Amino acid sequence: MESTPHAPSSPRSFHAILVTGGAGFIGSHVIRRLLQTHAELKVVNLDALTYAGNLANLADVESDPRYTFVKGDIRDAELVGSLFDTHRFDAVLHLAAESHVDRSIAYPLAFLETNILGTATLLNVAKQAWTERGCMDEALFYHVSTDEVYGSLGDEGLFSETTPYDPRSPYSASKASSDHVVRAYHHTYGLPVVISNCSNNYGSHQFPEKLIPLMIRNIVDQRPLPIYGEGINVRDWLWVEDHAAAIDAILTQGWVGDTYNIGGLNEWRNIDLVHKLIEIVDAHLGRAEGHSKSLITFVKDRAGHDMRYAIDASHLESRLGWTPSVTFEEGLTHTVEWYLNNQAWMEEVTSGDYQQYYEAHYANRG
Numbered sequence: 001m002e003s004t005p006h007a008p009s010s011p012r013s014f015h016a017i018l019v020t021g022g023a024g025f026i027g028s029h030v031i032r033r034l035l036q037t038h039a040e041l042k043v044v045n046l047d048a049l050t051y052a053g054n055l056a057n058l059a060d061v062e063s064d065p066r067y068t069f070v071k072g073d074i075r076d077a078e079l080v081g082s083l084f085d086t087h088r089f090d091a092v093l094h095l096a097a098e099s100h101v102d103r104s105i106a107y108p109l110a111f112l113e114t115n116i117l118g119t120a121t122l123l124n125v126a127k128q129a130w131t132e133r134g135c136m137d138e139a140l141f142y143h144v145s146t147d148e149v150y151g152s153l154g155d156e157g158l159f160s161e162t163t164p165y166d167p168r169s170p171y172s173a174s175k176a177s178s179d180h181v182v183r184a185y186h187h188t189y190g191l192p193v194v195i196s197n198c199s200n201n202y203g204s205h206q207f208p209e210k211l212i213p214l215m216i217r218n219i220v221d222q223r224p225l226p227i228y229g230e231g232i233n234v235r236d237w238l239w240v241e242d243h244a245a246a247i248d249a250i251l252t253q254g255w256v257g258d259t260y261n262i263g264g265l266n267e268w269r270n271i272d273l274v275h276k277l278i279e280i281v282d283a284h285l286g287r288a289e290g291h292s293k294s295l296i297t298f299v300k301d302r303a304g305h306d307m308r309y310a311i312d313a314s315h316l317e318s319r320l321g322w323t324p325s326v327t328f329e330e331g332l333t334h335t336v337e338w339y340l341n342n343q344a345w346m347e348e349v350t351s352g353d354y355q356q357y358y359e360a361h362y363a364n365r366g
C-alpha cells in the first residue's frame with residue numbers, strides 16, 4: 001500500500017464533504033470558510049450537539065442551499081453509511097471530538113469512546129464506501145488533531161512532525177490514539193488521509209470553559225479569575241480563522257499521507273495572557289487600568305498539567321505557503337470585541353439546556 005506522502009497533481013476540488021463537529025468552535029469557522037472559498041462544494045455537517053455544539057454558531061449559513069445539518073453521532077455507523085450513500089462524499093473533514101482536558105480528567109471514557117471509536121467508525125465507513133465506488137484516488141479523509149499528542153516541552157525546543165508521541169491526559173491520549181488509527185488505515189488499506197496537529201485556538205464562538213472566553217466572561221462580570229498553579233504554563237496561541245485557513249490549504253493541497261503542525265509562533269504564559277486580557281477588556285469597558293487584577297485567583301494545579309507547548313509550523317509554511325494572517329494583539333482584540341458584543345450568546349450556551357445536557361451525558365461515567 002502507498003505510504004510515502006505525495007502531492008496532489010493539482011489543487012483538489014471536491015463535490016461533497018462530510019464535516020464532523022461543525023457546530024463546535026473550530027468546525028463552525030471551518031464550515032463558514034469552506035462555503036466562502038468553494039463555490040460548488042456541498043457541505044454536510046454531522047454533529048451530535050453536545051454541550052459544546054451550538055447551531056447558533058452557524059446561523060448565518062443555515063439557509064445556504066449548499067449546506068445541510070444532520071444531528072447524529074459519529075459512532076453511529078449506520079447513520080454515517082446512509083449519509084455516504086445519499087451525498088456521495090469525496091472528502092471527510094473530521095473535527096468532532098470531546099475536546100476539554102479538564103473534562104477528560106473527570107470523564108475519561110466519554111473521551112475514549114468519541115475520539116477513538118468515533119474516528120474508527122468514520123474511517124471504516126469511508127473505506128467501505130470509497131472502495132465500493134472505486135474512487136480512493138480522488139477522495140481524502142482529513143483528521144484534525146492537536147499538538148497535545150506530543151506531550152510537554154521544557155524551556156527550549158518546538159514540536160515538529162517527527163516529535164515522538166507522549167500524550168499525558170485522557171484527552172491527548174485519545175487524540176493520539178485516533179491519529180494512529182488514521183495512519184493505520186492509510187498504511188494498511190491505502191485510505192488517502194492527511195492529519196494536522198494544531199496549537200491552542202482562540203476566537204469567537206468558543207465555549208466559555210476554555211481559558212480565553214472564560215477569563216473574558218469573568219472579567220466582564222467581575223468574578224474570580226482562576227489560574228492553575230503559578231500560571232507559568234506556556235501555550236502557543238493561534239487565531240481560529242488562521243487555523244481554518246490552514247485547514248482549507250491542507251484540504252486542497254496537502255500531500256496524501258502527510259502530517260502538518262499548525263501554530264502561531266506565539267507563546268504566552270497563562271498569567272501573562274490573563275494580564276493582557278484584563279488590560280484589553282478593562283480598556284474596552286472604560287475601567288481604570290489594572291481595575292480587574294485583584295480578581296486573579298491561583299488554584300490547585302491541574303493533574304498532570306503539561307508545562308509548555310510550542311509548534312514548529314515550518315513544514316506547512318514551506319510546503320503549502322501558509323502563515324498566520326494576524327498578530328496576537330489584533331486577534332485578541334477582535335476576539336474580546338466579539339464576546340463583548342455577543343453576551344447573549346455566552347448566556348445562551350451556558351444556560352439550563354447546557355446544564356441538563358451535562359448531567360445526562362456525563363453523569364455516572366468513569
Ligand SMILES: NC(=O)c1ccc[n+]([C@@H]2O[C@H](COP(=O)([O-])OP(=O)(O)OC[C@H]3O[C@@H](n4cnc5c(N)ncnc54)[C@H](O)[C@@H]3O)[C@@H](O)[C@H]2O)c1
Nearest residue numbers: 021023024025026048049050052053073074096097200201
Ligand atoms: N480548540 C483547540 O484549541 C484545538 C486545538 C487543536 C486541535 N483541536 C481539535 O479540533 C477539533 C475541534 O475542536 P473544538 O475546539 O472546535 O471543539 P468543540 O468542543 O468546540 O466542538 C466539538 C464538536 O464536536 C461535536 N461532537 C462531540 N462528540 C460528538 C459525537 N460523538 N458525534 C458527533 N459530534 C460530536 C460537539 O457537539 C461539538 O460541536 C477537535 O478534534 C479538537 O481535538 C482543537
